[in-house]
Structure formats: structure tokens, C-alpha cells
Amino acid sequence: MPQRIGIFGGSFDPVHLGHLWIAEAAREQLSLDQVRWIPAATSPLKPDGPVASDDHRLQMVRLAISGNPFFVLDDREIARGEVSYTVDTVAEIQKQHPDDELFLIVGSDSLASFDRWHQPSQLLELATLAVIQRGGDAEIDVSILKRFCDDARLQTVKNSVVPMPLIEVSSTDLRRRILGNKSVRYQVPAAVEAFIRSEKPYQ
Ligand SMILES: Nc1ncnc2c1ncn2[C@@H]1O[C@H](COP(=O)(O)OP(=O)(O)OP(=O)(O)O)[C@@H](O)[C@H]1O
Numbered sequence: 001m002p003q004r005i006g007i008f009g010g011s012f013d014p015v016h017l018g019h020l021w022i023a024e025a026a027r028e029q030l031s032l033d034q035v036r037w038i039p040a041a042t043s044p045l046k047p048d049g050p051v052a053s054d055d056h057r058l059q060m061v062r063l064a065i066s067g068n069p070f071f072v073l074d075d076r077e078i079a080r081g082e083v084s085y086t087v088d089t090v091a092e093i094q095k096q097h098p099d100d101e102l103f104l105i106v107g108s109d110s111l112a113s114f115d116r117w118h119q120p121s122q123l124l125e126l127a128t129l130a131v132i133q134r135g136g137d138a139e140i141d142v143s144i145l146k147r148f149c150d151d152a153r154l155q156t157v158k159n160s161v162v163p164m165p166l167i168e169v170s171s172t173d174l175r176r177r178i179l180g181n182k183s184v185r186y187q188v189p190a191a192v193e194a195f196i197r198s199e200k201p202y203q
């Protein structure tokens with residue numbers, strides 16, 4: 001029986017409760033059999049790279065998703081190194097799972113920058129975008145994809161928007177809080193908060 005696989009890429013610098021909530025909402029709404037969490041080595045639109053080390057980000061994601069049987073940590077982008085183009089990652093997963101259906105989970109800010117992604121048409125052929133509205137962002141507008149796919153594909157993306165409450169947590173804000181010695185309690189899982197306190201990935 002074909003599986004429905006969610007692919008969730010991010011800098012996860014650090015992973016936060018927004019990430020966990022949207023991954024779980026996508027899993028539930030789209031009846032996904034698994035969600036693969038894929039920390040980027042360097043996100044193409046964040047050329048300065050992440051602040052925390054690859055190893056620290058992997059450890060924080062591992063702690064965050066532990067106990068959820070649907071969530072899997074996939075370290076292929078960090079193992080590959082360099083700039084992490086999502087189309088390469090998704091093509092590789094598609095080769096390994098030729099009979100399965102792939103969903104790429106993204107926030108509305110990622111959708112809004114999609115015309116600057118590498119090989120957007122190819123990517124839309126390989127996976128369906130599952131978009132989540134982000135607090136503070138303009139309303140989801142899938143018309144940005146029009147240039148890159150046909151109407152049927154556009155409709156599938158519209159149908160795969162994941163409805164959920166708006167969350168305004170962001171990694172950038174959390175890093176600012178950590179540097180300012182402010183609390184990140186309840187915005188990251190308790191185990192991640194303890195990790196940040198003991199391992200100091202942002203110092
Ligand atoms: N609060 C949120 N609501 C909806 N989507 C989110 C939210 N936070 C992150 N995302 C989405 O999760 C994916 C991975 O996010 P990422 O690791 O870049 O964290 P981030 O909080 O967006 O980081 P930063 O604030 O530093 O840009 C992206 O597609 C992003 O749009």
C-alpha cells in the first residue's frame with residue numbers, strides 16, 4: 001500500500017513548538033504515515049548559514065521529536081553538506097520511495113519565496129506543497145506557483161493547505177531571546193530548553 005510521506009525541512013536553529021505543531025497538524029490533516037524532519041546544512045535563501053552547529057541542531061531536533069512514532073529525523077542534507085536544495089532532497093527520497101506520495105510541509109513565508117527556489121517546477125512535480133499560514137504573514141496566495149505548474153496541481157496545493165491556529169514563534173526571535181538571557185520556556189520543548197541551557201549552542 002503506498003505511503004503518504006511528509007517532508008519537513010528547515011534550519012531548525014533552534015527547533016520550536018511552532019515546528020512541532022505544524023508538523024503534527026499536517027500529519028493529522030493529510031493522513032501522513034510519517035513526517036521526515038530534515039535539518040538543512042545551509043538553506044539556499046539564508047547563505048550565511050545557521051548559527052548553531054549541525055550537530056547541535058540535529059540533537060535539538062532529535063530531542064524535540066522523540067516519543068512521536070510518526071516523526072523521523074533524516075540527516076541527509078547535513079551529511080551532504082554545502083547548500084541544501086530541496087529539489088535534490090525530494091528527488092532522492094522519491095527514488096527511494098517510488099510508489100509513495102510526497103508532501104512538502106512549508107510555512108507561508110516559504111511559499112512566498114517559492115519563485116526564488118531552485119528548480120521550482122521540478123519540485124512541484126515531485127511533491128505536493130502542504131502550506132501552513134504563519135502568524136504575522138500575508139494570507140496564503142498559491143498564485144505564486146502559477147508559472148511553475150498546471151491548474152490541476154495548483155488545485156491540489158490549495159486542497160492541501162493545513163488549517164490551524166496562527167503561531168508567531170520564530171527561530172530568529174528565539175535566538176534573540178537566548179542571547180538576551182530571556183526565557184524561551186514553553187516556546188521550545190522542555191528537553192530542548194534544557195539542552196540550550198547546558199550545551200549553549202548560541203554562545
Ligand atoms: N510559527 C510558524 N508557523 C508556520 N510555519 C512556520 C512557523 N515557524 C516556522 N515555520 C515553517 O517551518 C519551516 C522551517 O522553519 P525554520 O527552521 O526556517 O524556522 P523559522 O522559525 O522560520 O526561522 P527564522 O525565524 O529564523 O526564519 C519553514 O517552512 C517555515 O516557514
Ligand SMILES: O=C(O)c1ccc[n+]([C@@H]2O[C@H](COP(=O)([O-])O)[C@@H](O)[C@H]2O)c1
Pocket residue numbers: 008009010011012038040042043044045046084085086087110116117118
Ligand atoms: O531549494 C531551495 O531553493 C530552497 C530555498 C529556500 C528554502 N528551502 C528550504 O526550505 C526549508 C526552510 O528554509 P528556511 O530558509 O526557512 O530555513 C529548508 O529545508 C530549506 O532548505 C529551499
